[in-house]
Amino acid sequence: MEIRRIRATDWDWIQQWFQDEDLNRELGPLDQEWLDHVLNQSDGVQLVAEQNGQPIGLIGCAWGDGRNLPHAITDIAVAPPLRGNGQAGAMLEAVLAWPGHPPCRKWVAFVFPENQRACRFFTRLGWEHVDFADGMNEFEYKFVRSEPDRS
Template sequence: MTRRDWQWVEKWFRDAELDQRLGPLDGEWLEHVLSDREGVQLVVETVSGTPVALVGCAWDPAGSEHGITDFAVCPWTRRTGIGQRALKSALGWHGHPPTTRWVAFVDPDNHAAQAFFSATGWHPDGLDDGMYRFSVEPGCG
């Protein structure tokens, strides 16, 4: 993600569902993302360059478990299957340090996200600090 992406990111987060689940976003969040060196916010685009997903990744220095910190799909393409392709693309990005596992945490009331991770091959690991934990090995899911 770069500073120029902020315009469309801010527009996406005007969507009530996205804002409720992952927002609100502000300038402080943007500055953190742009300066973070222990992870990355990946912009997944169509072949024509249109953003379709924003995927936050936190890298484990030991390489045992990298995490998905946030996963936002363009609101007007939600539930079209683009999310599955976007997540696979983000996990397959060659800029990630090596890892043995990816994890994601989902709010207990976010049934759509729970169904999404289950449908894409992520293993439900139960509750962890009040959130549902999902995991997958690289190359799976």
Template sequence: MLSGRTGGVLLVRRFCRDDWDWVQEWFRDPVLDQELGPLDDEWLEHVLTDPGSAELVVIRESEPVALVGCVWGPIEHTVSDIAVPRSLRRSGVGSLALRAVLTWRGHPPVSRWVAYVHPSNPAAFGFFTEQGWEHFGIDDGMHTFRLVLT
């Protein structure tokens, strides 16, 4: 649970099959579809059954405000995706959702997180930079960001 400047308390829970309809609606947005999509039944089954990862729903006042993918590793976890609806972009909810996800008690414990950003996604590059994640250059064609938790 996390309270933030955009109002309301944020709750984090695992994605479930009942979320599929609103997620598909969000991804009708060309920006989300281009950067993170397309989503299909294979994606749905993967996020519902993969024991090494979690797709997390961040909720404020009973409404989803972010979808954040996490892959769990033995040394560091990876943020695999962050999606917010078009109506909430640049409102600060993405920052709050990321903090809520990083502090969610359902993760296996680690002290480090990593994120990979495609070079054609300057918005994501700026987002992780603004969040204080350290840029480590390009690895396998992707910008690498790391955050060490204290």
């Protein structure tokens, strides 16, 4: 699996994916304003997961400060035909290992309580449910990424 930053040329297939009712209800709707934001954001990144050169998912990340404020997973979208076969877990693992994110001590994800599928997903992957605030479940994954040896 390859992880890369989103590109403007991805917009056509992203729009096709979000014609899926479930995906659009949970994470949409997406528009040109969203695309412009993710193409130019400096406080995070929207990543594309590819397998054999084909997009299989999107994962959004917001950067913390590396010390007190954790990085956050803002969204996970799997290609509609591939949902339910473990791709999201593999994508999340690849994103956590992606060398392009700043070092951090932990990651968080916020999940609406009615999204039980996402709550089970994070629990199954070892993320700890740490809080319920502002109407959302907070999951935490402690992760220390070592710095490359620069000697």
